[in-house]
Amino acid sequence: MANQAVLDQETFETFHNWRVNRAEYAKQWKKRTGGKIIGYFCTYVPEELLYAAGILPVRILGSHEVQDVTEPHIFAMFCPFCRDCLAQGLKGRFDYLDGITIAQSCLHIRQSFTSWQKHIPVDYNYYLPMPNHVQSPRAAPFLTKELEVFKASLEKWLGRKIDDAAIDDAIEVYNRNRDLLWKVYELRKGDAPPLTGEEAMEMVLSSQMVDKQDHNAALETLLTRLSKRESTRSTGTRLMILGSENDDIEFIRMVELCDATFVTDDHCTGSRYFWNNVKLNGNRLENIAERYIKRVPCPSKDWPQRTRVAHVLELAKTYGIQGAIVMQQKFCDPHEIDTPALIKALNGVGLKTLFLEFDVTVPIGQFKVRVEAFLEMLQEDDLF
Amino acid sequence: MANKAKYKTAPLKCWKKAKELRNKYYEDYAKAHERGGLRWAGGAWTFSAIPSGLGEDVWSLSSEPYGASIAFNKELSLRCLEATEKAGYARDLCAYMRNYWGSIILNEYAFGGPFPKPDFLWQDHICCSHAKWYQVVSDLENGIPHFCIDVAAGPYTEVAPHKIDYLVGQMHDGIEWLEKTTGRKYNDELLIEAVKNEFRSTSTWAEVCVYNKQVPAPLDEKTMYSLYVLGTLNKHDRSTADFYDELRDEVKERVESGIAAIPNERCRLMSDTQPPWGFLSIFRYMEEFGALSVGSLYTFGLIGIWEDKPDGSWGPRTTPMEQGIEIKDRDQALRLYADWSLSKPEWQHFYSPHLKTEMMIRIAKEWHLDGVMLHYNRGCEGLSVGIAENRLGLIEAGFPVMAFEGNMGDEREFDEARVRDRFDAFMETLEVKKD
Numbered sequence: 024m025a026n027q028a029v030l031d032q033e034t035f036e037t038f039h040n041w042r043v044n045r046a047e048y049a050k051q052w053k054k055r056t057g058g059k060i061i062g063y064f065c066t067y068v069p070e071e072l073l074y075a076a077g078i079l080p081v082r083i084l085g086s087h088e089v090q091d092v093t094e095p096h097i098f099a100m101f102c103p104f105c106r107d108c109l110a111q112g113l114k115g116r117f118d119y120l121d122g123i124t125i126a127q128s129c130l131h132i133r134q135s136f137t138s139w140q141k142h143i144p145v146d147y148n149y150y151l152p153m154p155n156h157v158q159s160p161r162a163a164p165f166l167t168k169e170l171e172v173f174k175a176s177l178e179k180w181l182g183r184k185i186d187d188a189a190i191d192d193a194i195e196v197y198n199r200n201r202d203l204l205w206k207v208y209e210l211r212k213g214d215a216p217p218l219t220g221e222e223a224m225e226m227v228l229s230s231q232m233v234d235k236q237d238h239n240a241a242l243e244t245l246l247t248r249l250s251k252r253e254s255t256r257s258t259g260t261r262l263m264i265l266g267s268e269n270d271d272i273e274f275i276r277m278v279e280l281c282d283a284t285f286v287t288d289d290h291c292t293g294s295r296y297f298w299n300n301v302k303l304n305g306n307r308l309e310n311i312a313e314r315y316i317k318r319v320p321c322p323s324k325d326w327p328q329r330t331r332v333a334h335v336l337e338l339a340k341t342y343g344i345q346g347a348i349v350m351q352q353k354f355c356d357p358h359e360i361d362t363p364a365l366i367k368a369l370n371g372v373g374l375k376t377l378f379l380e381f382d383v384t385v386p387i388g389q390f391k392v393r394v395e396a397f398l399e400m401l402q403e404d405d406l407f
Numbered sequence: 408m409a410n411k412a413k414y415k416t417a418p419l420k421c422w423k424k425a426k427e428l429r430n431k432y433y434e435d436y437a438k439a440h441e442r443g444g445l446r447w448a449g450g451a452w453t454f455s456a457i458p459s460g461l462g463e464d465v466w467s468l469s470s471e472p473y474g475a476s477i478a479f480n481k482e483l484s485l486r487c488l489e490a491t492e493k494a495g496y497a498r499d500l501c502a503y504m505r506n507y508w509g510s511i512i513l514n515e516y517a518f519g520g521p522f523p524k525p526d527f528l529w530q531d532h533i534c535c536s537h538a539k540w541y542q543v544v545s546d547l548e549n550g551i552p553h554f555c556i557d558v559a560a561g562p563y564t565e566v567a568p569h570k571i572d573y574l575v576g577q578m579h580d581g582i583e584w585l586e587k588t589t590g591r592k593y594n595d596e597l598l599i600e601a602v603k604n605e606f607r608s609t610s611t612w613a614e615v616c617v618y619n620k621q622v623p624a625p626l627d628e629k630t631m632y633s634l635y636v637l638g639t640l641n642k643h644d645r646s647t648a649d650f651y652d653e654l655r656d657e658v659k660e661r662v663e664s665g666i667a668a669i670p671n672e673r674c675r676l677m678s679d680t681q682p683p684w685g686f687l688s689i690f691r692y693m694e695e696f697g698a699l700s701v702g703s704l705y706t707f708g709l710i711g712i713w714e715d716k717p718d719g720s721w722g723p724r725t726t727p728m729e730q731g732i733e734i735k736d737r738d739q740a741l742r743l744y745a746d747w748s749l750s751k752p753e754w755q756h757f758y759s760p761h762l763k764t765e766m767m768i769r770i771a772k773e774w775h776l777d778g779v780m781l782h783y784n785r786g787c788e789g790l791s792v793g794i795a796e797n798r799l800g801l802i803e804a805g806f807p808v809m810a811f812e813g814n815m816g817d818e819r820e821f822d823e824a825r826v827r828d829r830f831d832a833f834m835e836t837l838e839v840k841k842d
Contacts, residue, residue, distance in 0.1 A: 156557030161576035168569035363495035
């Protein structure tokens with residue numbers, strides 16, 4: 024058991040440390056490579072292009088601390104996540120960024136970008152008009168053109184060309200990362216998943232903060248370790264979590280201390296981030312565009328058909344979930360509109376749901392009471 | 408602020424006609440089936456000229472003005488909002504959308520009778536809610552064919568051929584979809600006529616607004632709401648284009664005759680975002696101070712299409728017809744239409760509050776304003792986006808700003824007494840006293 028304990032501690036330590044010490048990692052990366060770092064606000068940003076340019080793309084996330092610096096900049100009816108992200112910039116916690124970028128998604132996070140543009144000077148900023156009508160055949164050709172413009176803008180800023188070989192390498196590194204993350208997620212389908220939802224979240228979040236080559240190496244090690252890891256905890260009730268942006272590790276940990284395990288998710292900080300690959304086939308920018316058009320959509324882009332519902336039901340089935348926690352950032356309109364349809368669909372296949380509204384900080388005590396009641400209800404289903 | 412000059416004032420002669428056109432619009436939609444025609448629903452921003460190619464017996468219900476009409480009726484609005492909440496939808500979503508959904512759930516049309524179900528949905532996607540609004544409408548009505556055009560190609564300052572292609576491609580797909588959905592053959596002549604009407608009505612509305620640069624202003628914003636609404640309902644229709652010509656002529660005459668909107672104008676303001684529709688009386692309260700709102704980016708630029716004039720001022724955009732362009736076919740009509748629509752002022756702010764601040768400062772200067780009232784509107788994320796940055800930008804440019812929180816379509820989120828108190832304080836800072 025002693026070896027197992029050491030293994031448990033080490034298995035996810037790297038990912039945890041990267042997440043917690045992200046600024047230190049970024050500064051060391053910069054020193055080591057001499058490269059530039061760009062912060063991005065939404066996972067629709069085609070990181071491959073930045074990486075091909077020798078840039079480290081890092082996702083800007085909040086800190087889950089109460090703050091009072093964004094009130095003059097973003098009206099309080101917008102989601103707490105977008106305000107928390109801007110607060111990090113205003114507090115100087117991303118002082119290592121050379122630039123910022125966003126791909127068009129919701130109006131909420133867009134404000135973090137535009138306020139950052141004005142009040143937190145960086146050398147480079149770029150707004151990518153990522154199409155919203157991803158179900159249209161017109162979306163991919165449009166995005167391909169936009170990627171050409173983005174690439175040209177990056178080249179102008181850097182003073183050098185981004186060559187095809189570099190793009191190929193970047194695609195390979197990113198596809199590899201997605202493949203490895205996907206392999207780890209596959210392990211969560213088993214009766215006794217060798218990792219918790221908290222660990223899975225640490226793993227995916229850190230992938231948005233560090234060089235993918237470093238992350239790939241860590242994932243390779245992880246997969247080897249997981250193959251030997253014996254779970255020392257009860258899996259309990261198998262849950263899915265889905266909804267808005269969610270990096271609330273504390274919440275995930277609290278739920279998993281109540282004899283439950285998150286075995287899958289539909290979050291942009293989770294499976295939605297890495298679910299599909301770039302398929303190289305001719306024009307590289309076209310291929311990258313196709314990947315982002317065809318990825319599991321954010322609800323802001325999931326129209327006119329609701330494709331997310333089928334995807335969520337498929338996840339529920341393949342991961343054998345017993346219940347789902349549907350969370351959303353307060354005021355998150357796209358998710359708020361989807362929530363009734365998702366709950367209805369999950370209930371329709373016999374899965375109960377618990378809806379929770381998140382803020383920058385969540386009331387762990389109150390949420391624990393609700394989660395425990397939810398789990399008791401699910402366990403009663405097993406009994407009767 | 409010592410100027411106590413009194414001006415001549417007179418009611419608008421075309422006021423009654425505006426009311427008649429609005430009532431006819433809602434009646435035409437409700438009775439479309441009785442007349443053997445088609446009904447469709449979509450947003451005020453949508454490319455409403457396109458369904459016109461299906462025939463002259465096709466009538467629409469424009470979503471935002473319909474939501475506002477419900478909001479004006481507080482009793483109905485409250486029931487609609489509560490019905491929507493009961494169905495599981497969040498209370499902080501777009502208030503127009505919640506009123507609209509409630510009207511369907513209750514099966515009550517705000518203009519009498521049951522809610523007239525549209526035959527198809529023809530929407531635009533400008534904010535997070537627009538396309539999804541009609542996903543839910545379709546759910547609530549057990550399925551209605553839905554087509555939506557994404558206009559998110561970037562601000563007009565960066566317009567490029569591939570961006571126009573993106574919109575035009577979707578429009579072409581939409582026309583094929585309309586033919587398939589309705590079983591009707593599409594008529595390009597009708598499309599061209601409707602597009603020309605829209606160029607004319609939206610440019611002329613801007614011209615009407617330009618006359619408000621005059622001191623005293625010939626129109627106040629509360630009155631303008633009842634006039635601009637026709638552009639949000641039927642901007643592609645000849646009746647709207649003709650009415651705006653008539654209105655423009657009358658407003659010109661008012662300026663030439665020195666007829667003011669209010670007799671005691673001495674403080675010129677602008678508002679921002681939609682007003683709280685159930686509480687338009689606050690505009691009358693302002694008049695007690697001799698204060699009037701001469702308009703806003705919202706009333707000027709949601710429907711009006713503008714351009715920089717050679718003298719550096721902001722004025723109505725020159726229409727393709729005025730430029731001598733002959734529109735010969737569908738593709739050309741759609742290209743001109745896409746370009747025209749992307750230049751809409753109340754669209755640029757979706758990309759950057761700083762672009763909106765620039766336009767607001769321009770209005771404040773050219774319309775000779777003393778201050779700005781910003782409605783932090785909880786009912787509309789699309790027009791409230793970036794509003795806090797607008798406040799900072801206006802203050803930096805030297806314009807006094809009064810911010811007040813409210814909701815355009817949910818009376819539970821508007822505190823009238825508090826807003827009046829705030830307005831009193833704002834007037835005091837501007838050294839303006841009640842008559």
